[in-house]
Amino acid sequence: RYVGEPIAFIVAESPYIARDALEYIEVEYETLEPVVDVEEATKPEAALVHEDMPNNIAAEHVSEVGDYESALSEASLVVREKFIYNRGGGQSIETRGVVASFDTRTETLTVWDSTQAPIPIRNGLASLFNLPESNVRVIAPDVGGGFGPKIMLFYPEEILIPFAAIQLKRPVKWIEDRREYSIAANQERIQVHYAEAAFDPEGRILGLKDDFLVDTGAYTHYGVMIPIITMCTMPGPYRIRNMWFRFRSVFTTKNIVTPVRGAGRPQAVFVMERLMDIAAGKLGMGRAAIRRINLIKPEEMPWDTGLIYQDGAPNEYDSGNYPALLERLLEISGFSDQRKPEKRNGERIGLGIALYVEGSGVGPYEMAKVKIDFGGRVSVITGVGSQGQGHFTVLAQVAAEVLGVDPESISVTVGDTAKMEWGVGTFASRSAAVAAPAVYNAAVKVREKAIKLASKLLEINPEDLEMSGGRVYVKDRPDIGFNLAELAQKSAPLRGTIEEDPGLEATAFFSPKGSVFSSGACVAEVSVDGETGKVTLRRLWLVHDCGRIINPLIVEGQIHGGVAMGLGSTLLEEIIYDETGQPLATTFMDYLIPSATDMPSETKIDHMETPTPKNPLGAKGVGEAGVIPIAAAVASAVDDALSDLGIFIREIPVKPDKLWMQIKQQT
Numbered sequence: 001r002y003v004g005e006p007i008a009f010i011v012a013e014s015p016y017i018a019r020d021a022l023e024y025i026e027v028e029y030e031t032l033e034p035v036v037d038v039e040e041a042t043k044p045e046a047a048l049v050h051e052d053m054p055n056n057i058a059a060e061h062v063s064e065v066g067d068y069e070s071a072l073s074e075a076s077l078v079v080r081e082k083f084i085y086n087r088g089g090g091q092s093i094e095t096r097g098v099v100a101s102f103d104t105r106t107e108t109l110t111v112w113d114s115t116q117a118p119i120p121i122r123n124g125l126a127s128l129f130n131l132p133e134s135n136v137r138v139i140a141p142d143v144g145g146g147f148g149p150k151i152m153l154f155y156p157e158e159i160l161i162p163f164a165a166i167q168l169k170r171p172v173k174w175i176e177d178r179r180e181y182s183i184a185a186n187q188e189r190i191q192v193h194y195a196e197a198a199f200d201p202e203g204r205i206l207g208l209k210d211d212f213l214v215d216t217g218a219y220t221h222y223g224v225m226i227p228i229i230t231m232c233t234m235p236g237p238y239r240i241r242n243m244w245f246r247f248r249s250v251f252t253t254k255n256i257v258t259p260v261r262g263a264g265r266p267q268a269v270f271v272m273e274r275l276m277d278i279a280a281g282k283l284g285m286g287r288a289a290i291r292r293i294n295l296i297k298p299e300e301m302p303w304d305t306g307l308i309y310q311d312g313a314p315n316e317y318d319s320g321n322y323p324a325l326l327e328r329l330l331e332i333s334g335f336s337d338q339r340k341p342e343k344r345n346g347e348r349i350g351l352g353i354a355l356y357v358e359g360s361g362v363g364p365y366e367m368a369k370v371k372i373d374f375g376g377r378v379s380v381i382t383g384v385g386s387q388g389q390g391h392f393t394v395l396a397q398v399a400a401e402v403l404g405v406d407p408e409s410i411s412v413t414v415g416d417t418a419k420m421e422w423g424v425g426t427f428a429s430r431s432a433a434v435a436a437p438a439v440y441n442a443a444v445k446v447r448e449k450a451i452k453l454a455s456k457l458l459e460i461n462p463e464d465l466e467m468s469g470g471r472v473y474v475k476d477r478p479d480i481g482f483n484l485a486e487l488a489q490k491s492a493p494l495r496g497t498i499e500e501d502p503g504l505e506a507t508a509f510f511s512p513k514g515s516v517f518s519s520g521a522c523v524a525e526v527s528v529d530g531e532t533g534k535v536t537l538r539r540l541w542l543v544h545d546c547g548r549i550i551n552p553l554i555v556e557g558q559i560h561g562g563v564a565m566g567l568g569s570t571l572l573e574e575i576i577y578d579e580t581g582q583p584l585a586t587t588f589m590d591y592l593i594p595s596a597t598d599m600p601s602e603t604k605i606d607h608m609e610t611p612t613p614k615n616p617l618g619a620k621g622v623g624e625a626g627v628i629p630i631a632a633a634v635a636s637a638v639d640d641a642l643s644d645l646g647i648f649i650r651e652i653p654v655k656p657d658k659l660w661m662q663i664k665q666q667t
Contacts, residue, residue, distance in 0.1 A: 001032060001049060001218035002254050003583055004183030006156045011164050011172060034581035035253045038192055038215040042250055049218060049251035058220045059249040063231060065306035066242035068198075071207030075198035079278040084651040085267040085631070087190035087215065087575040088568075089182070090260040091593050092387075094144025096185060097175040098157055100165035110137045111162050114144075116151040117425025119383045122417040124154060125162055133421075140415035146387035147565070148259040149185045151427050152221055182586040187575055188260035190215040191230065191267045197275045198242075203283050203290040207242035210234055210271065216249045217256040224249055225310050226257065226264040229359065232307045232315040233268035237322040237357050237519060238294040243306070253581045259427065261565055262627040269356040270652060273632035277639065278648075286337020287353050287636065288330060295322040295355075298610075311362050313514035319610045325521045325543055326355065332606055333523040333541035341640050347527040349538075350643070352636025354522050354629040360546075360621025361433025361516040361614075367422040368438035370399055370446050371505035374492075376470060376485030378403060378410045380442075383423015384435045385415035389623060390554035391431055397550055398436050398617065402443035403450075404468030405484070422509070429518070429621025432550060437615040438510035445506030450487050452500070457482070457490065516612040518620040520544040524633035525600075528641045530667075533660030535638055537567055540600045544625050545608040548618035552607070555622050559605050562626020568594045570631040574653050642666075 008025050012018035033047035040046055041056040049056055072078060099112040109131060115121050118140040126133040143150065157174055165172045176184065193212040200206055214227045227247040235243065280290040296303050298321040307315040329335070335351055342349040369381040380399050384391060392412045400407040413419050424434075447467055454472040455462040458480065466475045473481025482490070484504070492502035525539040540563060549555050572592040576584045585591035611618025635649035638659070645666040651658070 003581060004255055005218065006184070009160050011168065032253060034579065035251070036577050036579060036581050038190065038213050038250050038252060041252050042213065042248065049253055056251040057248050058216050058251050059224045061224060061227070061247055063245045063307055064243070066207070068207045068209050068242045068244040071242040072198050074200070075206050076201045077199040077279060077282055078196055079199070079275055079282065080196040081274065081278065081650060083193040083195060083271045083274060085189055085191050085270060086652060087187055088260065088573040089185065089187040089575055090147030090149045091591070092145025092147055092150070095176045095178060095181040096150060096155065096157070098161040099171065099173045100162040101171040102165045102169060104169050106135070107131065108135045108137065109162055109166065110139070112139045112141060113158060114150055115140050115158070116143070116146040116385050116387065116427055117153065118385055118415050118417050119420065119423040120153050120425060121158060125159070128159060129162070129166065137416070137418045139417070140385035143385065143387040146426065147261040148188070148263060148427065150387070151425060152186055152258050178588065179586045182591060183255065183583050186256045186258040187217070188226065188257050188263070189267065189569060190257065193267070193271045195271050195275060197279065199279050199283065201283075203279065203285050203293050205238055205240050205294050208234065208240050209244045211246045214247060214249045215252050215254065215257060217252060217254045219256050220249060221256055222258045226259060228310045229264035230268045232305070232309050232359060233265045233357070234272050235305050236269065236272050237296055237320070237355050239296050254577055261562065262624050263428070265356070265358055265624065265628045266566065266569065266631050269354060269628055270631045270635065273354045274635060274650070277636050288326065288335060288337050291353070291355055292323065292326060295326065297323060309359055309515055311364075311515055315359070316514065317357060317517045318612045318614050319547070320357070320517065320519045320545060321608065321610050322355070322519060325519060325545060325608055328606060328608065329521040329523060329541060329543045332543070332604055335523045341643055344527070347529055348641040349525065349527050350637040350639065350641025352524045352526070352633045352638070352640055354632035354636060355520070356629050357517050357519045358429070358621070358624060358628055359515040360429035360518050360624070361512060362428040362430055363434065363512045364424065365422075365509050365511040366424060366435040366438045367420060367507065367509050368435065368442045369420065369505065369507045370439065370442040371503070372446060372450070372484050372488045374485060374488050376483055376488060378405055378484070379413065380410055380439055381413045381419045382435050382439060383420040384426045384431050387426065389426070389431060389558065390551065391435070394432060394550050394554060395436060395439050398439045399443045402440060402447050405470050429623040432617070432619045433516050433615055433621050434510055434512060436550065436619060437617055438508055440616055441508035441510055442506045445508060446504055449491070449500060449506065450484070450504055453487055453491055454482055510615065512614055514614065516547065516614050516620040518544065518546045518622065518625060520625055520629060522629035522633045524630070524637045526634055526637040526641060528638060528659070530663055533656035533658070533663060535571055535634070535654050535656070535659065537571070537600050537634060539602040541604045542626070542629070543606045543608060544622065545610055546622040546625065547620035548609055548611045549607060550617070550619060555607065556605055558622045559626040560603065562624060563603065563630060564594050564599060566627040566630025567598060569627070569653060570634045571653055572598070574655070
């Protein structure tokens with residue numbers, strides 16, 4: 001039902017033989033009328049993507065908070081607009097790949113998979129092939145980028161490669177090329193919003209309404225998760241008591257839509273912040289001023305938006321200081337409502353602003369093991385996979401802080417189901433907020449066990465002992481005590497009796513009661529070339545609050561990486577289909593991703609810390625933070641640069657040809 005959907009499977013000695021074998025495959029197709037435009041797909045006369053359905057509406061949902069119609073009747077200003085956020089992808093530099101080997105002697109299946117969720121893959125394969133879970137090992141090594149598309153359960157290849165290995169009784173490998181990835185790996189972003197907001201004369205938001213469409217592609221593997229995230233992100237940091245939302249997830253003859261870094265949040269922030277800019281202009285207010293007057297105050301936390309988040313829990317902001325976030329942004333960026341647009345060297349310069357709140361750290365749980373072996377070495381094992389986020393460093397830091405050892409001495413294992421029975425995976429900015437607390441809980445158990453054992457051996461109260469520097473010793477008498485190797489050995493003696501389970505090791509789960517909510521504020525400076533329509537992101541300022549920061553350098557890196565992806569989807573990246581449903585951007589020649597030269601010449605990132613009460617570390621997620629505000633801030637900046645022409649950005653990406661046409665129409 002879409003170009004890129006797998007229809008045949010060839011196994012050969014080499015990729016060259018496999019490609020030659022394609023010549024022997026003949027496929028008879030029944031013509032399926034293309035359904036490409038998401039708005040056209042909703043019409044009664046539209047061709048059906050699935051002939052057994054009455055229409056192309058995969059799902060429809062309405063959420064109401066308060067009474068929007070009542071708020072509308074009291075408003076002195078109502079702003080209405082249509083917004084489009086076009087289709088893009090998570091273009092990880094390493095494409096997808098699966099390698100499988102089946103040991104006929106032990107009936108053990110080993111799979112190396114570029115997945116973000118090795119344990120769910122293990123569970124599924126064991127069930128499909130009727131193997132004990134202990135006989136299926138899935139290893140997700142250091143994967144070269146994930147960004148969401150590598151977490152679908154399952155891609156056909158993740159089943160077919162192990163199946164072939166079992167049938168052929170020999171290892172089988174599949175690594176896709178870039179063109180395959182571009183048409184077969186899942187995509188996201190495309191939404192069409194009909195949004196409106198009601199304001200009082202002072203600029204306070206009385207109500208918000210959004211009726212939006214989500215192009216889900218040919219199938220609904222992730223159901224309505226993305227539109228739910230979009231809906232729940234729409235209120236942002238603003239005090240809005242009356243809201244009405246409807247989303248419709250719509251089938252088209254295009255690739256499946258699943259989360260890509262940001263997962264519905266950039267679209268929501270783009271729409272909401274655009275409405276705020278419109279209202280500011282119509283009310284004669286500054287863009288910062290209208291935001292300031294609507295911000296939820298820290299003393300109002302926790303703030304329940306009245307919506308239900310993707311995890312089924314209330315969409316309740318746990319902590320944050322949004323007014324301080326805004327003021328800090330204005331301070332470091334110099335953004336002022338009194339500033340006028342500039343012209344430099346023939347280019348127009350504009351500043352834009354955007355604020356956002358992001359749900360992160362979604363459950364349901366993660367598990368961790370922490371162990372001190374007989375040599376005194378500390379190991380940490382968790383079920384989350386790593387695609388470059390810095391898990392090894394952060395999880396080692398968490399355990400080291402509890403156990404009083406050097407983080408560099410700790411061995412961290414991730415993404416190997418032979419080492420960890422339970423876990424969910426790496427997605428939704430959840431590792432620091434869910435996996436790290438599981439490591440913390442396990443490390444606390446080991447610490448308590450070590451101190452209790454030392455207390456018994458030294459015949460001293462546990463409160464009088466300290467654990468640091470790889471030792472447990474008497475406070476103020478570091479010469480009296482044991483190193484970790486000695487304690488580990490004494491915890492599992494060869495003779496006698498013990499009161500605790502043997503060994504200095506512990507397993508712990510962490511299951512959050514709900515998501516945690518990070519927040520951020522961003523100012524972008526752009527230049528617009530009036531002769532070509534080219535927009536350049538020159539400078540960027542971003543203040544972010546992800547709760548307690550475990551490793552500042554990693555947080556900084558995550559935000560910079562997110563900014564790059566946000567820049568790409570805002571100015572460069574678009575997956576275009578022609579009217580017959582053929583994808584037109586299948587290589588990096590046609591699908592443009594940002595390079596180092598596209599990045600702002602200056603990026604200033606600042607941090608606030610309002611710890612969450614929902615986990616013992618106080619940490620929130622940061623992996624998607626940099627992506628989320630870029631489209632909204634850049635659009636605001638382009639408007640500012642072209643304010644004398646009355647140009648307003650309604651669609652992402654902001655392509656030079658379309659902007660050039662707008663400029664020419666106004667001049």
